[in-house]
Amino acid sequence: MRRAWRVADVRAAEKTLMSQLPDGTLMQRAAAGLARRCALLLDQSGGVYGAQVLLLVGSGDNGGDTLYAGAALARRGAQVRALLLTPERVHLAGLAALRAAGGFTTRDLPVRSDLVLDGIVGIGASGGLRAPAAAIVRALPELRGRTGERALVVAVDVPSGVAVDTGDVPGEAVTADVTVTFGCLKPAHVVGPAAVRCGLVDLVDIGLEPVLVTDPAVRVPEAADLAAWWPRPGATSDKYTRGVVGLATGSAGYPGAALLSSSGALAGPAGMVRYAGSAHREVVRAHPSVVVASRVAEAGRVQAWVCGSGLGTGDDARTELRSVLATSLPVLLDADAITLLVGGEHAEDLRRDAPLVLTPHDGEFKRLAGEAPGADRAGAAARLAAWTNAVVLLKGDRTIVATPGGEIWANPTGTPALATAGTGDVLAGLLGSLLAAGLPPVRAAVMAAYVHGLAGRRAALDGPVTAPDVASALRPVLADLLG
Numbered sequence: 001m002r003r004a005w006r007v008a009d010v011r012a013a014e015k016t017l018m019s020q021l022p023d024g025t026l027m028q029r030a031a032a033g034l035a036r037r038c039a040l041l042l043d044q045s046g047g048v049y050g051a052q053v054l055l056l057v058g059s060g061d062n063g064g065d066t067l068y069a070g071a072a073l074a075r076r077g078a079q080v081r082a083l084l085l086t087p088e089r090v091h092l093a094g095l096a097a098l099r100a101a102g103g104f105t106t107r108d109l110p111v112r113s114d115l116v117l118d119g120i121v122g123i124g125a126s127g128g129l130r131a132p133a134a135a136i137v138r139a140l141p142e143l144r145g146r147t148g149e150r151a152l153v154v155a156v157d158v159p160s161g162v163a164v165d166t167g168d169v170p171g172e173a174v175t176a177d178v179t180v181t182f183g184c185l186k187p188a189h190v191v192g193p194a195a196v197r198c199g200l201v202d203l204v205d206i207g208l209e210p211v212l213v214t215d216p217a218v219r220v221p222e223a224a225d226l227a228a229w230w231p232r233p234g235a236t237s238d239k240y241t242r243g244v245v246g247l248a249t250g251s252a253g254y255p256g257a258a259l260l261s262s263s264g265a266l267a268g269p270a271g272m273v274r275y276a277g278s279a280h281r282e283v284v285r286a287h288p289s290v291v292v293a294s295r296v297a298e299a300g301r302v303q304a305w306v307c308g309s310g311l312g313t314g315d316d317a318r319t320e321l322r323s324v325l326a327t328s329l330p331v332l333l334d335a336d337a338i339t340l341l342v343g344g345e346h347a348e349d350l351r352r353d354a355p356l357v358l359t360p361h362d363g364e365f366k367r368l369a370g371e372a373p374g375a376d377r378a379g380a381a382a383r384l385a386a387w388t389n390a391v392v393l394l395k396g397d398r399t400i401v402a403t404p405g406g407e408i409w410a411n412p413t414g415t416p417a418l419a420t421a422g423t424g425d426v427l428a429g430l431l432g433s434l435l436a437a438g439l440p441p442v443r444a445a446v447m448a449a450y451v452h453g454l455a456g457r458r459a460a461l462d463g464p465v466t467a468p469d470v471a472s473a474l475r476p477v478l479a480d481l482l483g
């Protein structure tokens, strides 16, 4: 698991650490790590010696890191130029170090650059980038290096222009190939559109983690976590002990949702899938191992319910939703079931002790919460989770999972390939299977999003993706993950 901390927590930890170390130690550690990463990148594209390196230098310590790293690269024979955004306010010791190493300053963007270091702003940024910086950032994609390739862009700590605590990108912002960050990850590295701007994120250890005393703002699962958490049948397992998942999905109008949620559920760890709804004939024809009924009340025993995908919003749908919410089982509500919650008619039904998971996309989120997730997607998901007392999985490029207690996870495996009809039904089925297998709802949601994202990526290798492709890719993805 990787973890990200907010700026205030990073600042507090830095203060603690700085009080234990000689002045300037942290910046020297950060700059040395940054220079090493830059040298490795240049080694892959013609070497450090003779490379043209452009430093974009703002007025704070982020600019200081950049100047010291530039000095280190200049000592190795790179031609290093610093474009000072505010020449009247610059890290003077850093600038002196650069000059002493043979680097110099420039007023304009050079015609050629192999590597650009973005040190305009780091975690001290407030608001969007100001005008001169924004114009420079806009021009960066035009810069070419010695091979004619686009100049590599390395963001120092965070890409300038992103909102560090929320991952929002309010205006012009740097798009980096690599972000070299210091001490710990910050939310912008893992959530929202900022995460996409970071490129590869490389963490330089400056000794911060031991003094980070607060809980992380965001957690990110890794493949090893999935392998450790995924339930596997044992010698004494049977279909019931592995869990039975019930699906109240699909309708005469949307039988496909029933099929897709069934496919997702069948790939999960539960031992049996029961389907209850008007698409039961289609489901059993496509998936002979699914046990079907026409209504929730007739479905037989299950350990968790999935309700909503393609269910419709009429009276029958309302009855089925009431039936699943009346159980004392974990329930996942998706799509139409979320729409049915709007207006508070089901507020009574929601007062349940058993776990509830909601899986809205932005439109459903807006209907339910009364406003769109906005700039702070993680914060918005956490507020909805607290309000509904449910685990909320907010779909997006970096799907967020938030608990009523404020624990937040960001999924790193998302892909635009999943932005196609029906993939949410597959996700709901898979997540329901994990709930039925007995996983805590937050873990089930994190695991389902992770595997679903990988399946989307795998399906995309063969061309344009449809939801059945994602469902088909779940099994090979799991085979790889679980070894």
Ligand SMILES: NC(=O)C1=CN([C@@H]2O[C@H](COP(=O)(O)OP(=O)(O)OC[C@H]3O[C@@H](n4cnc5c(N)ncnc54)[C@H](O)[C@@H]3O)[C@@H](O)[C@H]2O)[C@@H](O)CC1
Pocket (backbone or CB within 6 Å): 014, 015, 018, 026, 027, 028, 030, 031, 058, 059, 060, 061, 062, 063, 065, 120, 121, 122, 123, 124, 125, 126, 127, 128, 129, 130, 133, 156, 157, 158, 182, 206
């Ligand atoms: N504090 C520490 O112990 C360490 C800090 N480090 C570096 O220091 C950085 C933080 O330094 P600072 O606190 O000086 O802050 P920054 O360097 O991130 O930015 C603050 C400066 O940028 C200007 N600024 C703010 N918003 C702006 C905007 N939207 N457009 C243009 N200019 C803007 C401000 O006027 C201020 O002078 C980190 O990101 C990291 O790179 C590292 O050296 C590691 C150790």
